[in-house]
Every structure is written in structure tokens, then in C-alpha cells.
Amino acid sequence: MTRILIVDDSPTQLNGLSKILTKHGFETIEAEDGALAVAKASSEKPDIILMDVVMPNLNGFQATRQITKNPDTSHIPVIMLTSKDQETDRVWATRQGASDYLTKPPSENDLLSKIKTLLDK
Numbered sequence: 507m508t509r510i511l512i513v514d515d516s517p518t519q520l521n522g523l524s525k526i527l528t529k530h531g532f533e534t535i536e537a538e539d540g541a542l543a544v545a546k547a548s549s550e551k552p553d554i555i556l557m558d559v560v561m562p563n564l565n566g567f568q569a570t571r572q573i574t575k576n577p578d579t580s581h582i583p584v585i586m587l588t589s590k591d592q593e594t595d596r597v598w599a600t601r602q603g604a605s606d607y608l609t610k611p612p613s614e615n616d617l618l619s620k621i622k623t624l625l626d627k
Contacts, residue, residue: 508625509533511552513543513569514587515561519610523556523587526614532621540564544572547579554624557604559588559595567602574603583624587612 510532512523524534535550537543541563547555555573559566566586573579583605588595591609599607606620 507531507533508554509535509550509552510621511535511537511543511546511550511555513537513540513555513561513566514558515539516558519558523617526617530618540566540569543569547573547582548576551579552582554621555582555584556587557584559586559590559599567598570599570604571602583627585620585624587617 510527512520512534514520515538520536524536527534535546535552537546539561543555543557544564557566557570566588570584573582573584584603585606585608586599586604587608587610589610596607605624608616608620
């Protein structure tokens, strides 16, 4: 079963994304901030990560950089999933190692399509 780490400081977002993903046969793991995301990426080795940007302790850009630069987790694709919709945010996400970028709220089809594309690589 494909395992997806959802990283967001909003319980509503975590719950909503988890419901969508489990409905489509994915197993979900949750983290409430970037520091927990880095730890869980290392210990749980998910197949893909959905990463919010604005979070306490370690923001999504910082967490993505740590995950994608670590040899143990660099193979895990990260999709930034955020309300930040500026081109500079998209460019910065790519520079930190993100594989893709979606703005909130994503349509269920867009989210599943991005996940499938990255898992098929």
C-alpha cells in the first residue's frame, strides 16, 4: 500500500486530506509541523509527502530542503500543498527540492493526478 505523509498544522486540512487519500486506497501518516515531518520522513519512509509551507518550528520550505538533501530521504517526492500562490513561492519550492506544487484547496482530481504522476516515475 502506498504511504503518504501529510504535513500541515491545521487539523482540518490533515483530516480532509487523509479522508480523500484513504478513500482512494492510500495509507496516511500525519505531521503537524516541519520538524515532525523531517523526523517522520526518516523513520517512516513514506512513498510521497504533501507539505504545507506556513507552519511553526520549521516551515515547509526548510523541511523540504532537509528531506531532499538527506541521502536517506532524498528519493521521496515532495508536493508542496499551500495557500501561497505566488510564482516566487513556486520557484523557491523547486529550489528546495519539491517535485510539484499545488495550491489549497486542491481539487481531488488534481491531487490524485499529481500523486499518480510522481509515483509512476
